[in-house]
Amino acid sequence: MWIHIEKNTNIPLMKQLYSKLREKILKGELLEGERLPSTRLLSNQLHISRNVVLEAYDQLIAEGFLVTKQGAGTFVAEGAYFPVEKKEETENFFTEEKVEKSATIDFRSGIPDLSFFPRNTWSKLLQTICLTSEDYIFNYGNPEGHPVFRQVLSRYLKKTRGVCCHPNQIVVTSGATQALSMLAKLLLTQGDKMLIEDPITKDIQTIFSSTGATLYPIPVDKEGMQTHLLPHNEKPACIFVTPSHQFPLGSTLPIQRRIELLAYAKMKACYIIEDDYDSEFRYEGTPVPSLQGLDPNRVIYVGSFSKILSPGLRLGYLVLPPQFIEQCKTIKWFTDLHTPCLEQLVLAHFIEEGYLERHIYKMKKIYKKRRDCLLDELEKHFSGKVTVSGSLTGLHVIAYFNNVNFSPSFVKAIHSAGVRIYPVETHSINKGQHHQKLIIGFGHLTESKIKEGVSKLHKVLSPEVSDI
Ligand SMILES: Cc1ncc(COP(=O)(O)O)c(C=O)c1O
CATH class of the missing domain: 3.90.1150.10 (Aspartate Aminotransferase, domain 1)
Structure with missing residues (x-):
């Protein structure tokens, strides 16, 4: 049998022999039922000790590649032929992507x-919190999120976005995307109708329509959702808007339309989902306060740290009217239990110590x-x-x-x-x-x-x- 064993390397001889035999079997170069040389013969051929060969054979027997037959020797087992894809193809794939x-x-x-992510401050806070927190921080947490983070967040939202809420109305999520998926479960069932801005992110359409609900598009113009087109003969389950910064068209909903939208939702006894994903970056004047602040019992507010800090952190949240809190916590629990505690605490300190602003x-x-x-x-x-x-x-x-x-x-x-x-x-x-x-x-x-x-x-x- 042709096998090359490299003596001047730090890869153990047993490991080399094992890998070469395994590869030959997987590739079909050693056929099932084929008899392997005796350990004595192979050790002589390769100039290695018989123990090395014995050890390699034993490992391959344990993994099912080889079988021994009493008195007859060692054979390639049945069903171990599995050609692996060529390595070069995978390498090319990654190289092309890099060039592109x-x-x-x-x-x-x-x-x-x-490149502007505040690595130094973040890592210092992370280290301090990791070293000084009590052990519970590494245990399973609450589905609604860490109480310290929710406290800090409720103050921050009041101050910067005019959002009115008690910390208990906040459920921390893995970005706005998870918050929206949770709301889809909470508010929609098969056959429902949902009013939504048109155009609106394709992903958001998919999240809501995957519940079996029908999306009823309300066209957007340069001032956002055209509220005079809200249908009077429909009974929507909820309404989705991005009033601070419509995605994608970029408009800001003026107060008259906000009031009209709230009045409509009240008349239809339905809830409004406000997605406030990036309004902090307003270049002229100050950010427009949230819709939620005008009617906290009618509007569910969705926020995210993806644009103001980093999408990779996957940190977002929901601000809910009290009647939805328990159901929402249950949905979160059965989705992924909760969002990581350590990151929530780091962000709480990052906000509290003024770094975020x-x-x-x-x-x-x-x-x-x-x-x-x-x-x-x-x-x-x-x-x-x-x-x-x-x-x-x-x-x-x-x-x-x-x-x-x-x-x-x-x-x-x-x-x-x-x-x-x-x-x-x-x-x-x-x-x-x-x-x-x-x-x-x-x-x-x-x-x-x-x-x-x-x-x-x-x-x-x-x-x-x-x-x-
Ligand atoms: C309108 C809108 N809402 C929500 C999101 C989701 O953000 P997150 O990263 O927090 O899931 C995006 C993402 O780009 C978005 O464009």
Whole structure:
């Protein structure tokens, strides 16, 4: 049997022989039923001790690759042939991805600049809390979250977002996404009707429609949900809105529409879900207070730390009217028991000691510069051919290119030219209204990347936009 054993290496001889035999069996180079050389013969052939061969054979017998037959020797067992995929293919896959990542400018929305994550402060707080907390912190916790974090959060929300709540009304979740999935379970069943902004994130549509409920789209204009289109002959189970910063169109719901929406929900005896995912980054004036603050018994507030701090932390929360708290805790418990306690405590200290507000202040200045750069570049390259909206808040703007249809095949062609873009149409419920609009995310891109990306986009779009 041809086996090469390397003597000048620190991989043990037994391990080498075991691996080589195992591989030959899996690949079918040693066929089932085939007799292996005796331990004495193989040890002579390979110039290794007989004990090494015995040990390798024993391990392969224990794992089912080999069988011994009394007096006849050692044989390859049945059913151990399993060709493994070539290693090179996996390596190529990762290499290509790396190349793609570095060459393409990705205008994906809603990604903060992760290079500014406050690593030092976070790690110091984490270390202190980890070393000084009582042992219970490492045990199973409460489904609603750590009481200290909920205390701090309720104060923070009151101060910065005008949210009125007792800490007991907060349930900590794994990001806003989990909060929305929990609300889908809480409020919707098969056959229900839910009113929702159109367009709205595709993922959010999927979360709610997967309950079997029907989504009734309410079109959005430059001021958000068009409340005069709320249907009078329907009995909705709930209403979903992003009033501070509509996703994707970027509008802010004015007070008149807020009041109209609340009156409608009261008349229909249904609840409103307010998704407040990134309103802290408002570049002109101060953030608009929450809808929840106007009617805390009618509005369920959903918040997240994904945009203001890091999406990878997976920290979000729900603020619920009291009648939903127990049911929501049960849903959370049977989803994943609770959100990790250690991170909740770190974040509680991060907020309490003023680091979060300082971080937001700093990031707002950086994002404002990037937004201004993006607006300047769009103006420079597409002057008179692009209309930008939704740029007052958040980490993306909407660019409307007259006469351009961002069809899936055109989006692919643009990607091949080195720019990833995201049409609003992907998030439409009633299709055909938003083909000419792009969502352009800028939070994670440096000014030079923004310039490079817009210039690349101009190269691909110039034949289209010159027709205007
Ligand atoms: C409108 C909207 N709501 C909620 C979320 C989810 O955020 P999280 O990361 O907290 O799950 C997103 C994510 O981008 C979003 O765009």
